[in-house]
Amino acid sequence: MTLSNLYGFNLLSPYGKVTRYVPLEYKGFFLHPKSDAAPEGWTYDPAGEQPEKPGKPSGDKPYRFIGKPPASAWSCVHTPGDFFYGEIDWRGPVKDSEAAHRGRYRVSFHGPKSRYFTEPGFFYGSDASHNNVYSEGRCIAVAPYPVLGACLSEQTNPAFTAWDGTGPTPPEKVWYVLVVCTDGSQDMVYRRPLGGSVRRAQYTDEYRASAMRLYNAESNPQGWEVLGAKALNTSSQGTACEVHRPTTPWFFNESGTEAACVRECSLDVDRGALLGMKRRSGYNLFTVKIDSSASFTDLRNYAGYSTTIDTSVEKLPEYRVETRYPYSESNEPIAEHSWDIYYLKQKMRCQGRYTIGVDYVGDSMRRIDIVADINRYRAQYMYIGTDPAPHPEEYSRNVDSNRWDIFGDGFNELPPSEEETPRNISSARVGVDDRVYLEFSDDTEDLHWIYRRLSGSRQEFLTGVPDTAAQYLYFLWKLNTYPHHLDVRTPHLLTYVEEVAAEDLTLTGGADVVLRTVEAEQHYFVDNGKDYKVFMERKKPDDNIPASGYPLGVGQGWLYDRLPLPAGYPQNPDPIYALGTHTAGYKDVSYTFPDDLQDKWPNTVPSLLEAYYGTYYTVDDGLLPITEQTQSIAKNLRNGGYGVDDFRNAAVSMEYTDHENKTKYYNYLSGGTLAGVTSAYGENLKFYSIGVS
């Protein structure tokens, strides 16, 4: 970088001297502004206010750099040439504690745009640039293998340690570039002294070949030095372990002394007599501590989610119906039917946490956990006919003039239900309160839902406060979110949201159910009022479900806090059944999951109903697998750029589909706008990719 337009530098005293040269410190974001009018991107035309198409004298590589120093507005810096930047950044210590505006040491490298989650189409090593490490828009290092994580670290200078007192004293500390790489079979830690950097125009094959060379005390003392290597495994957790190839980065702490990663893996786990040996896929947490050498540690993961299912069955008094046809003056019944009736109550509780990502805030490791606290109640009547062979006339009741005992003589009463079948179960009464959320920071005020199910009022869903006075259920039964980008350091979160609400499920049933479906794009930034900003909402036409049907597997919704149903519940006076006092059986089942992240979460559990039907009792509406929500490849969601700089400014540019199914772009700068970049020049302005410096 050269100084331009320098005036007044005709210093008069003849003895002045230059003591230091400081290149421009880029503190902010490198952008790539594009629009329909300039699809290849803009370049800077000093003569015009408007951004120009490529091909202008300032170069064919479009660029802009924007920054927002503390207490100042966004500003744009135009510099000829092109910058290097990666999708993943490391945030180091502050450069100067007395000059906050100088920000922090920072490097970036390539990785999935969502930061912690696998990105479809991104493979380490698929591009030569994956070996690069960048800082301030320049390439500061080219590693021997694709870089999974990088940082700068001030370490003891070996030359100082080995100094024998002759000659000038070597510096005690030296800045190194530390990287974790993958060679395809193992993870390797390298370091090389920090020094020299190039811009894109200077990034030649010769430079690359030279920069990748390994350390040699004689011929290349500035080369890459191996500090440690390990083929990661999780053999401590099971057998036949297989750690998958890396798809997400290693993240370093602020001091550059430790790094951590979460790696997908699969292994065989013995789940006991009930489930046997299971091939399980999951995530495993590893760390590496680095000083003059690197030592890897397998931190495993939490046990997962523990599910407990309590089932109780009470035997009720036998139900008996006598029939005669069509009617008779005799009091003798011509047919007698009876049913054994059981009242089944089942409670499922699923609790636990599972680490799916990791990062550092300062020097403190911060796990990204999916926490589950799932509570489901189900109440149901079961009945089985135990009567003797029915009288042939019993089947002729369609013409029975006394059907359902319209004469009130005690004959031909209403059987329990669906009278043509000798054994059946009634519709289930279901109470649901599923809470599955991301937990990653000290921000305890907001829950970042991954998954939510609730039978309750909308108020309860929004506020968490039950509304026991609600006469009607607003059974908001489904909320799924799919994160596009997450940065737990700030935190910063962009999500795609699917929400389906089933409205007006009356306690007594019988009314039509209205399903309301909304899809939305939401942006959460902790410095933006700790609130979700909705920038796209797509409402779909209401779907009317007749009273005879129920929404997608959920039987009839009940307020969660009113289950299990007491006998003769005043708002649901059951004209037929009364609870008895006999307990026919009781069974507990307990096991843990996920057994496989690719599977649905468990929706079948063994129960007493096996005795009747030989089938498994189903807990309605199985949970979505973790991978589908955090690594969804079906949503086409991760096209964009994201970043938060040293001063907690955020820049986002993201592609999404609007309510008319048109492709739109969401551009956001926290704390103000920058007209030169954020005002549209042509349609569909976007400024990704984005790199942080």
Add this chain to the structure above:
Amino acid sequence: MSLPVFEYFQEYFRVVGTVYATDEGLFKELPDDLASSYIEVEVVYRICMANLGGEIRVYDFTNNPKAKDKERKEGGKVTIDGTEWFTEDGPGTTTLNLGTKYSSVFDEGTKAKIDMVLSIAKQRDKIEP
């Protein structure tokens, strides 16, 4: 024929200030929103030469280019080691602090002699501060 008087002067001290040369000009304090590379320059405002005989020469460079402060304003006091020397014209009020940097070429005895001569010179020629 006699030889001319031979005077071998060496630097005794210099009074310097640090300024930064940027794309926007000279600064004594860098603005927080500076978007430029810069070079840090040690500018000499006074230099004092001396010889072993205790003779001194003092050169002032008080018309160095003015440097701007964080607010991009020129002007303000100029001090040497905290003592006010003069005031530059301009709307700014930020002080430019100069410091004295002694060389290490003279021994203690010579330095005492030079300091005594310098104090006399300051009184006689009204050298400030």
